[in-house]
Amino acid sequence: MNPLLLILLGGPVAIGTxxxxxxxxxxxxADRxxxxxxxxxAEPTPALAPxxxxxxxxxLTAR
Incomplete structure (x- = not known):
């Protein structure tokens, strides 16, 4: 495999993971x-409100 391709793909994966x-x-x-x-x-779970x-x-009008 092309080393440049590995570098270009591996960098964002290594940073993002x-x-x-x-x-x-x-x-x-946070959820737990x-x-x-x-x-x-003893509070109820909040419902998703619109x-x-x-x-x-x-x-705006110019005077």
Missing amino acids: PVLVARALVEGH TAAAIRQAH RPAPAARKE
Whole structure:
């Protein structure tokens, strides 16, 4: 295989893999911790609520 191709593909993979693994570990920990806190305080799991509609924009007029 072409060494240049290995370098060009290997660099982003070597840099990106630890970041993706760390992100997955952090998100999993946050989910488990939030669930444990909700359970300890007997709070219901929040439902996914739709986003509120954006406020109407005022038109700017030059005076």
